[in-house]
Amino acid sequence: MQEIIATGTQRHHETLLQVLKSYYQLTKPRIILLLLITTASGLWVAANGEVDPLLVLVTMAGGALAAASANTINCLYDRDIDYIMERTRHRPLPSGRVQPRDALIFAIALAVTSFTLLTVFANLLAALLAMSGIVFYVAIYTHLLKRHSTQNIVIGGAAGAIPPLVGWAAVTGELSWAPWVMFAIIFLWTPPHFWALAMMIRDDYAAVNVPMLPVIKGDEETARQIWYYTLLLLPLTLALTYPLHTSGMVYAALAVFLGAIFAKKAWELLQAPTDRDKARSLFKYSILYLMLLSAGMVVDSLPVTHQVMTAIGQNVQVLISAIGVM
Numbered sequence: 001m002q003e004i005i006a007t008g009t010q011r012h013h014e015t016l017l018q019v020l021k022s023y024y025q026l027t028k029p030r031i032i033l034l035l036l037i038t039t040a041s042g043l044w045v046a047a048n049g050e051v052d053p054l055l056v057l058v059t060m061a062g063g064a065l066a067a068a069s070a071n072t073i074n075c076l077y078d079r080d081i082d083y084i085m086e087r088t089r090h091r092p093l094p095s096g097r098v099q100p101r102d103a104l105i106f107a108i109a110l111a112v113t114s115f116t117l118l119t120v121f122a123n124l125l126a127a128l129l130a131m132s133g134i135v136f137y138v139a140i141y142t143h144l145l146k147r148h149s150t151q152n153i154v155i156g157g158a159a160g161a162i163p164p165l166v167g168w169a170a171v172t173g174e175l176s177w178a179p180w181v182m183f184a185i186i187f188l189w190t191p192p193h194f195w196a197l198a199m200m201i202r203d204d205y206a207a208v209n210v211p212m213l214p215v216i217k218g219d220e221e222t223a224r225q226i227w228y229y230t231l232l233l234l235p236l237t238l239a240l241t242y243p244l245h246t247s248g249m250v251y252a253a254l255a256v257f258l259g260a261i262f263a264k265k266a267w268e269l270l271q272a273p274t275d276r277d278k279a280r281s282l283f284k285y286s287i288l289y290l291m292l293l294s295a296g297m298v299v300d301s302l303p304v305t306h307q308v309m310t311a312i313g314q315n316v317q318v319l320i321s322a323i324g325v326m
């Protein structure tokens with residue numbers, strides 16, 4: 001008897017876990033992680049490396065909930081084409097594990113919680129920016145552009161560039177040049193990130209008539225566009241060092257190093273646009289690139305980094321004058 005109860009409890013427990021897992025999958029969690037790292041760059045740089053831990057916690061939670069809501073609505077809206085595409089067929093909605101009505105309620109609850117959290121514990125600007133991310137991603141990208149324009153992800157990419165603005169606004173209550181440069185970095189990063197992937201899974205998009213650039217213009221033109229965006233992206237990353245003086249030499253060195261690898265991979269793709277391995281390599285690297293670049297902004301902003309760099313600078317000066325005396 002005990003065994004039957006135990007088995008029953010076990011089965012019930014498993015089912016609940018599976019339900020939770022399905023809702024978790026609806027939010028596209030791995031993408032949220034990178035969005036949060038870019039939020040962190042806004043938080044830390046705005047606070048000159050001295051952040052309030054509670055504000056960090058609340059802003060990260062609010063940002064994650066907003067992105068989760070946006071991704072859930074995107075899954076809801078796109079469930080028809082997700083059902084047809086191989087890559088997305090097993091998502092919770094097309095596979096019937098979550099009902100559309102429940103997904104909608106879930107997304108609304110996430111957005112309301114995010115807005116409340118950010119308004120009460122951060123400020124209204126941060127909350128409104130997060131909500132504008134949801135509206136832009138759902139209304140402009142998913143509804144207006146995704147199925148109708150080859151420029152869908154160029155314009156729609158603006159949604160994914162909002163998180164550093166949320167981080168900055170949470171700390172300062174306003175926006176200045178630096179957060180807009182962070183926004184522009186992600187804006188220019190998005191086409192190489194996404195088109196490299198779209199070159200690999202072009203046939204999937206063609207099957208559901210989504211006019212992604214590689215489907216309409218082919219591999220060669222896409223590789224060329226990726227190259228142009230890369231050439232714009234790399235100097236822009238340095239604008240935080242000069243003229244803005246928001247970030248220092250640690251960030252600058254990292255931006256040059258990471259940027260050189262990005263350029264190499266984009267160049268190799270330009271030389272062999274039909275080579276899927278080159279596209280895959282650039283796509284994978286694009287994620288690592290944004291992760292490390294954002295982390296570099298955080299590390300660069302820390303007071304300890306300033307202390308170490310100042311000490312190094314002073315020692316170099318002493319060394320130079322010693323050489324001068326000799």
Ligand code: HEM
Nearest residue numbers: 030031034035038087153156157160161186190194197287
């Ligand atoms: C309009 C803009 C964007 C589009 C269309 C796009 C599209 C995609 C797609 C289709 C995937 C593959 C997902 C899958 O296999 O299910 C992907 C992966 C990914 N994207 Fe983007 N993306 C965009 C912007 C961003 C932004 C702004 C970020 C974060 C800052 C981001 C982070 C990621 C990450 C981390 C992955 C890998 C996820 C994994 O490992 O499963 N993307 N992207």
Ligand SMILES: CC(C)=CCC/C(C)=C/CC/C(C)=C/COP(=O)(O)OP(=O)(O)O
Nearest residue numbers: 031066067070130133134137159160162163
């Ligand atoms: C501040 C805030 C809340 C911002 C939200 C921004 C956000 C959720 C960006 C995600 C970008 C993304 C993963 C697009 C993929 O969509 P897709 O529909 O092309 O991908 P799919 O084909 O895999 O569904």
